[in-house]
Amino acid sequence: MTSLEEKIDEAKRLSLQITKETDDDRLMTLSVGPQHPGSGHFRFTIKLDGDYIVFVDPDPGYVHRGHEKMCEYRNHFQNIPHLERPVIHDSCNITYAYSLAVEDLVGITVPRRGQFIRALASELSRLSYTLYWLAIYGIFLGHSTMFMWPAGDRELLIDLLERLSGARVTNAFNIPGGVRNDIPYNFKEKCLAQVNYFEKRLKEYDNIFYNNPLVRQRTEGVGILTKEDAIKLGVTGSVLRASGVPFDVRKVEPYDVYNEIDFNVQYMKTCDSFARAYVPVLDMRESCHIIRQLLDKMPESGDVREKLQFNIKSSPGETYKRVESGRGALGYHVVSDGTPKPYRVKASVGSFRNLLALPFLLTGSKLGDMPAIYWSLNYWPVEADR
Amino acid sequence: MNTATGFIKALESGTKHIVLKRFTLRYPEEKLKFVGDGYQFDPKKGVGIAGTRGRHILFHDKCTGCQLCAIACEGIAEAITMVKVDEQWKQNKKSIMPQIDYGKCVFCGLCVDACPFYALYMTNDYELSSFTKSHLIYTPSQLAVKPKYDGEVEIKIGSRGAYHG
Ligand code: SF4
Numbered sequence: 149m150t151s152l153e154e155k156i157d158e159a160k161r162l163s164l165q166i167t168k169e170t171d172d173d174r175l176m177t178l179s180v181g182p183q184h185p186g187s188g189h190f191r192f193t194i195k196l197d198g199d200y201i202v203f204v205d206p207d208p209g210y211v212h213r214g215h216e217k218m219c220e221y222r223n224h225f226q227n228i229p230h231l232e233r234p235v236i237h238d239s240c241n242i243t244y245a246y247s248l249a250v251e252d253l254v255g256i257t258v259p260r261r262g263q264f265i266r267a268l269a270s271e272l273s274r275l276s277y278t279l280y281w282l283a284i285y286g287i288f289l290g291h292s293t294m295f296m297w298p299a300g301d302r303e304l305l306i307d308l309l310e311r312l313s314g315a316r317v318t319n320a321f322n323i324p325g326g327v328r329n330d331i332p333y334n335f336k337e338k339c340l341a342q343v344n345y346f347e348k349r350l351k352e353y354d355n356i357f358y359n360n361p362l363v364r365q366r367t368e369g370v371g372i373l374t375k376e377d378a379i380k381l382g383v384t385g386s387v388l389r390a391s392g393v394p395f396d397v398r399k400v401e402p403y404d405v406y407n408e409i410d411f412n413v414q415y416m417k418t419c420d421s422f423a424r425a426y427v428p429v430l431d432m433r434e435s436c437h438i439i440r441q442l443l444d445k446m447p448e449s450g451d452v453r454e455k456l457q458f459n460i461k462s463s464p465g466e467t468y469k470r471v472e473s474g475r476g477a478l479g480y481h482v483v484s485d486g487t488p489k490p491y492r493v494k495a496s497v498g499s500f501r502n503l504l505a506l507p508f509l510l511t512g513s514k515l516g517d518m519p520a521i522y523w524s525l526n527y528w529p530v531e532a533d534r
Numbered sequence: 535m536n537t538a539t540g541f542i543k544a545l546e547s548g549t550k551h552i553v554l555k556r557f558t559l560r561y562p563e564e565k566l567k568f569v570g571d572g573y574q575f576d577p578k579k580g581v582g583i584a585g586t587r588g589r590h591i592l593f594h595d596k597c598t599g600c601q602l603c604a605i606a607c608e609g610i611a612e613a614i615t616m617v618k619v620d621e622q623w624k625q626n627k628k629s630i631m632p633q634i635d636y637g638k639c640v641f642c643g644l645c646v647d648a649c650p651f652y653a654l655y656m657t658n659d660y661e662l663s664s665f666t667k668s669h670l671i672y673t674p675s676q677l678a679v680k681p682k683y684d685g686e687v688e689i690k691i692g693s694r695g696a697y698h699g
């Protein structure tokens with residue numbers, strides 16, 4: 149296997165060569181996306197030499213353009229509904245990170261019950277995101293049952309989120325100061341029953357998909373990203389954990405109540421597409437475990453929200469807070485100049501960082517392996533836009 | 535695990551579903567039951583009350599025309615405009631009330647959080663589709679109507695899997 153430096157050199161050499169010989173009819177240029185169903189709202193061009201990919205040029209930025217700039221014209225509460233747009237399935241984690249940053253700037257702590265509820269909402273949100281991603285991974289490997297099942301079982305979690313927050317996907321539930329509302333009557337029992345049932349379903353996923361010899365053949369040993377390369381490229385989340393690095397923000401930098409929760413960081417050492425596809429499932433099991441603990445340890449009563457003025461002014465300064473989202477570390481750097489509106493907001497998202505690994509994994513692989521590698525990056529196309 | 539057992543297990547886990555219950559919600563015939571009457575907000579306590587965030591409901595006898603809901607929505611979707619109404623209420627000297635454009639609204643409910651007079655809540659009504667854009671604009675009198683919503687189906691978990699019933 150070639151090292152990362154060699155791969156970079158090779159890619160540079162190839163791109164130079166390709167720009168020189170654009171009319172070389174031995175190479176074929178193939179545009180994948182943005183309308184192509186195989187890429188999401190995202191485009192990349194690949195150059196093919198026969199069946200082998202020799203050059204990849206990812207080109208994100210088709211959907212949520214100007215997303216960070218928009219934050220500068222709105223106050224911290226008005227930022228919540230539009231910040232969660234890029235990954236609506238995982239909205240609670242996105243607003244979680246932003247809320248933590250604003251709370252740090254304003255200097256308040258959220259009531260304990262509020263901390264539990266928002267951790268609960270973000271775990272449910274993570275599960276629902278991961279299922280959606282898994283459904284897409286399934287359909288792009290040509291396994292339509294694996295599209296139907298996660299997309300259907302996602303309803304179990306969406307139903308819980310809907311009871312909790314009032315919306316199915318764009319929850320706008322975690323806000324600076326805590327959560328919007330307390331948990332409804334009867335929620336704990338419902339949540340426990342549906343999450344337990346969902347955990348049982350995960351075993352069936354193993355049988356039909358992950359232990360299926362066809363899926364194994366298509367994913368095992370494909371798109372190897374070694375531990376050293378993964379660290380150098382700065383990938384995060386399940387992609388990093390599949391390369392044998394047990395890194396999880398919930399463990400490394402516990403926020404809110406995560407230091408009281410007992411869970412393991414799941415990782416695998418095989419570094420291939422299969423590991424990258426399987427680590428999220430291990431994470432989902434861990435999330436079910438976390439949800440049960442959160443429900444158990446949640447205080448019976450108490451405030452859920454520290455009431456902040458709508459036009460709250462934060463003290464001048466800057467802060468960076470991150471959480472573990474479905475796609476890895478997700479952080480917001482918020483700079484404030486003392487007015488109600490932030491001076492600058494910068495997001496660091498898992499999708500963009502995992503996208504950097506795409507050219508290195510695809511270069512040199514076969515075209516047929518492209519879907520297995522591309523979607524294994526646990527990458528949400530629109531989140532990489534700025 | 536060898537290849538043959540892998541295939542057999544995969545087939546078995548799929549075929550098992552022939553005898554299990556179907557999870558699908560048969561939408562227009564069946565509708566989900568929601569908690570409560572929709573999202574509400576208690577300005578005294580400063581927290582919301584859990585409920586579905588659907589179409590708004592406006593209580594004309596409470597609205598003071600203070601425009602706080604419209605100001606909240608300004609940076610979000612600009613869905614609310616204040617319009618003149620013909621009614622005379624003593625708390626509403628200017629006789630203006632919010633009119634909501636559902637072509638723009640994102641159902642975040644932050645306008646409900648902003649209303650200090652218990653005048654604006656949300657309801658369970660989420661079926662707002664229409665043939666023209668102008669029908670999506672709800673005037674204050676349309677917003678005052680309490681919607682009928684009769685969803686009765688919930689997710690249940692039985693011995694033959696989860697189902698809507
Ligand atoms: S729910 Fe949100 S978008 Fe809709 S009118 Fe209220 S503040 Fe505006």
Ligand code: SF4
Nearest residue numbers: 597598600601603649
């Ligand atoms: S609905 Fe509430 S916030 Fe809006 S104008 Fe009336 S009283 Fe003011």
